Every structure is written in C-alpha cells, then in structure tokens.
Amino acid sequence: MRVDAQRNYDRIVEVAREVFREQGYDASLDEVAKRAGVGPGTLYRHFPKRDDLLDAMMRSWMDRVDEAAEKALATEGPPRDLLVAWLRAYVALISLHKGGPAKITSALDDSGSPIASKCRTLTGATDKVVERLAAAGALRPGVDAVTICRLVGGVAVVADQGDLPESTVFPLLEVMADGMLR
Amino acid sequence: MRVDAQRNYDRIVEVAREVFREQGYDASLDEVAKRAGVGPGTLYRHFPKRDDLLDAMMRSWMDRVDEAAEKALATEGPPRDLLVAWLRAYVALISLHKGGPAKITSALDDSGSPIASKCRTLTGATDKVVERLAAAGALRPGVDAVTICRLVGGVAVVADQGDLPESTVFPLLEVMADGMLR
DNA sequence: ACCTGAACACCGTTCAAGT
DNA sequence: ACCTGAACACCGTTCAAGT
Numbered sequence: 026m027r028v029d030a031q032r033n034y035d036r037i038v039e040v041a042r043e044v045f046r047e048q049g050y051d052a053s054l055d056e057v058a059k060r061a062g063v064g065p066g067t068l069y070r071h072f073p074k075r076d077d078l079l080d081a082m083m084r085s086w087m088d089r090v091d092e093a094a095e096k097a098l099a100t101e102g103p104p105r106d107l108l109v110a111w112l113r114a115y116v117a118l119i120s121l122h123k124g125g126p127a128k129i130t131s132a133l134d135d136s137g138s139p140i141a142s143k144c145r146t147l148t149g150a151t152d153k154v155v156e157r158l159a160a161a162g163a164l165r166p167g168v169d170a171v172t173i174c175r176l177v178g179g180v181a182v183v184a185d186q187g188d189l190p191e192s193t194v195f196p197l198l199e200v201m202a203d204g205m206l207r
Numbered sequence: 208m209r210v211d212a213q214r215n216y217d218r219i220v221e222v223a224r225e226v227f228r229e230q231g232y233d234a235s236l237d238e239v240a241k242r243a244g245v246g247p248g249t250l251y252r253h254f255p256k257r258d259d260l261l262d263a264m265m266r267s268w269m270d271r272v273d274e275a276a277e278k279a280l281a282t283e284g285p286p287r288d289l290l291v292a293w294l295r296a297y298v299a300l301i302s303l304h305k306g307g308p309a310k311i312t313s314a315l316d317d318s319g320s321p322i323a324s325k326c327r328t329l330t331g332a333t334d335k336v337v338e339r340l341a342a343a344g345a346l347r348p349g350v351d352a353v354t355i356c357r358l359v360g361g362v363a364v365v366a367d368q369g370d371l372p373e374s375t376v377f378p379l380l381e382v383m384a385d386g387m388l389r
Numbered sequence: 390a391c392c393t394g395a396a397c398a399c400c401g402t403t404c405a406a407g408t
Numbered sequence: 409a410c411c412t413g414a415a416c417a418c419c420g421t422t423c424a425a426g427t
Contacts, residue, residue, distance in 0.1 A: 065422095133369065167381075176382060179362045183364065187317070200347070201386050202386070208409095237399085248411070248413075252410075257401095
C-alpha cells in the first residue's frame with residue numbers, strides 16, 4: 026500500500042471512531058470523508074461497505090475484550106458474581122457507540138458478516154466464563170455461550186436505544202444471571 | 208373530516224400495514240403514498256411523523272394484546288407455564304413487522320412517544336400476568352412488569368434483527384422465565 | 390495505483406398552486 | 409379544507425478524469 030493511501034486509511038478509521046462516538050453508527054459517511062479530508066470515493070475504495078469500516082475500527086477493541094474476560098475470570102467469590110461481572114463488561118464492550126449493540130448482536134448469527142471475527146472473539150471470551158461456571162456445576166443445563174451473548178446482547182440493544190442508565194440495566198442483568206444459573 | 212380525507216386516511220393506513228409487513232418499519236413513505244394513490248404531502252398532512260402512522264396502524268392491534276393476555280391467563284398448570292405462554296405471545300405481538308420490536312421497546316421509556324398508549328397497553332397486560340404470579344408467590348422479588356417488558360423486548364429485537372427461528376427464540380425465553388421466577 | 394469531486398439515485402419534507 | 413406534485417435537502421454510491 027502506498028504511503029499516502031496508508032495515511033488516508035488511518036485517518037479515515039481515526040475520524041470514523043470519533044464521528045461514530047458522537048453521532049452513532051448511522052452517521053453520514055460523507056461527514057467522515059469530509060473530516061478526514063478525503064473524497065467520498067476514497068472512503069469507498071478502502072471500505073466498500075459500512076461494516077468494513079466498523080471492522081477496521083474494532084481491531085484494537087478485540088484486545089480489550091480479552092482483557093475484560095481475564096479480569097472477570099479473576100473475580101473472587103461465588104460463580105454468580107463472576108457471571109454478573111462478565112455480563113456488565115460485555116454490555117460496556119459492545120456499547121461503544123449508538124447502534125453498536127444491534128450491529129454486533131445481529132452479526133452473531135451471520136458468519137458471512139465483515140465483523141464475524143469480532144463476534145467470535147466475544148463468544149470465545151464468553152465461552153471461557155461458561156467453562157468456569159460449568160466446572161463449578163453452577164450453570165443451568167442448555168445454557169451455552171451463544172445463548173448468553175444473545176440474551177445480554179438484547180439487553181444492551183434495549184439499553185442503547187432507550188438510553189437507559191446503569192441503574193436500570195444492572196437489575197436486568199441480575200435477572201438474566203439468575204436464569205442462567207441453577 | 209371530509210369524506211375524501213377520511214378515505215385517503217384509511218387507504219394510507221391500510222397500505223402502510225401492507226408495505227411495512229413486506230419491507231419492515233423502515234420502508235419508504237413515498238412508496239406508501241404512491242401505492243395509496245395520494246401525493247406525499249397528503250401523507251404528511253395526516254401523519255407528520257413516521258410514528259404517527261405506526262400509531263394509527265396499531266389501533267386494532269391493541270385489542271389483540273388484551274385477547275392474548277386473557278388467553279395466557281387462562282393457561283392451566285404451574286405459574287412457569289403461564290409466564291412462558293405470555294412471553295411467547297408478547298414476542299409475537301410486537302414482531303408484526305421488521306423494526307417493530309425495537310420501536311416499541313424503545314418507546315417503553317419515552318412517555319412522549321406517539322405510541323406511548325400502545326406501550327401502556329402492553330405493560331398493563333403484562334402487569335396482569337405479574338399480579339397472578341405474585342399472588343402465587345412465584346415471582347422473584349424486584350421483578351415488575353416494565354422489567355419483564357424490557358427483557359423480553361430485548362429478545363424480540365435480537366430475534367427480529369437476526370431473523371432467528373422460534374426454535375432459537377423459545378429457549379431464550381425459558382432462561383428469562385427462570386430468572387424471573389423464584 | 391490512488392485520489393478527487395461531479396453526477397446520479399433515492400428518499401424525506403415542504404409549500405405554492407390548485408380544487 | 410384538502411390535495412397535488414414540483415422543488416429542495418441530504419446522503420449513499422459510482423465513475424470519468426486527473427496525478
């Protein structure tokens with residue numbers, strides 16, 4: 026890749042992170058191109074679909090997912106505390122910008138999605154939590170990582186679209202945790 | 208209202224139901240106007256905001272909510288069966304067209320929404336179920352009608368956006384039911 | 390090879406002109 | 409009082425012309 030192309034690519038991703046945080050995942054791509062100082066065609070050359078841009082934005086994000094999982098797994102106390110800690114972290118991780126929870130949770134069932142690898146990171150991290158809970162005999166039978174991701178994803182979508190505060194979201198996670206544990 | 212105005216109003220609502228069922232809640236309003244044989248201005252005169260059209264479409268729908276609640280309340284067997292029956296009915300009721308679950312669930316927390324009265328019908332019906340469960344001492348403390356609506360709404364949104372089949376959705380509702388009951 | 394920006398298509402919304 | 413449809417604004421997307 027030519028140096029000016031690389032520079033444009035990086036600037037677009039950087040600006041997109043900024044614009045999406047401000048305006049949500051539905052922000053105008055024209056706006057992103059303008060702020061990055063490139064023509065709209067350049068943006069489309071690098072990112073033919075909106076999701077391709079999201080994919081690039083999420084590259085560094087994957088490390089944070091793994092970190093958060095490690096941290097949750099280090100939680101002291103009963104299995105329920107571990108699960109709740111992960112559920113809270115999960116919601117925070119996928120709620121980086123408005124529309125993110127919906128996008129990510131939809132992609133859970135679409136292996137052809139540009140962000141499919143990001144979803145695998147999420148379900149993989151959740152699976153570590155699941156294994157720990159299963160080893161402790163705390164998990165209700167039939168509850169697997171994808172089930173958990175769908176459920177907590179649903180809560181995150183509702184919280185995102187309704188601008189719910191943590192004080193409203195946390196009790197929802199508690200109810201779900203009770204449903205997941207025996 | 209003049210008779211031609213009334214006729215246009217009715218045709219728009221009828222056509223909107225059709226178009227939204229086919230294309231989802233994001234369908235073009237221009238398309239609706241064209242099929243109804245009116246100019247776009249006429250549509251906007253009657254329904255200044257998209258949600259106003261949704262509101263009109265949902266008038267007959269409210270009766271169905273009450274019917275479904277009655278039917279669920281008549282369920283024989285343990286409280287859990289009653290709850291699961293209602294959760295399934297709830298998902299079906301708000302999943303009339305693509306985007307509907309998100310719209311309705313978001314409006315739960317927005318009393319100024321044009322469809323706020325529709326939400327009250329939903330939470331009211333859920334409240335009847337809650338009362339029955341509470342009377343049987345089956346409900347986990349802190350779980351109220353709005354909590355339930357948010358949780359099951361989240362599942363409905365995920366199912367809607369990911370085109371999940373019933374065989375995937377029903378287990379999610381079971382997990383949630385377990386979390387709601389003691 | 391890459392970039393630019395004009396151009397097109399589509400859609401929501403408004404409003405002056407009609408009946 | 410109500411309707412029509414042209415007009416405008418905005419945005420996504422493409423592509424011919426440039427470097």
